[in-house]
Amino acid sequence: MRDARRATPALDRVARDVGPFARAAEPVTARLASSLRRATPVLRGAAPQLALLQRGIEAIAPVMEPTARVARSLEDNGVPQRLLVFVHQVALATARFDRTSHILPARLNLNQCIIVATVAQPECSSRFGDAGTIRTSRPRAALRRLTEQAPR
Secondary structure, three states: OHHHHHHHHHHHHHHHHHHHHHHHHHHHHHHHHHHHHHHHHHHHHHHHHHHHHHHHHHHHHHHHHHHHHHHHHHHHOOHHHHHHHHHHHHHHHHOEEOOOOEEOOOOOOOOHHHOOOOOOOOOOOOOOOOOOOOOOOOHHHHHHHHHHHOOO
């Protein structure tokens, strides 16, 4: 009973403040109701896309933690920065400059080994350590054979 007597003044204050609070909240709740009436069809229309998004998130969930670890490791080891430095250095190494501007060199290695083949060709090697990639004394015949075997 003693606790009820102690709480009475605070309860009286709350009871007095409820009326003004409710009156102040009426315009806000009216605007909120109007906004909710407009938002409801939009949210209902988005439900299929949200369900699809949820299924996609559930599908990739098992790889999220390993991917995050790899990304953190790459960042911790400075890989993005080093990759940008590498790209910059390659651009500097291949750039040419004349009195007017930079000249972008274009080097095309055109030979019969650039044609897509479904069968390995003895004339073409994909190994960096090999002396060369063209190993034929008859390049036109090799080119014709590769062209005939290329997928269409």
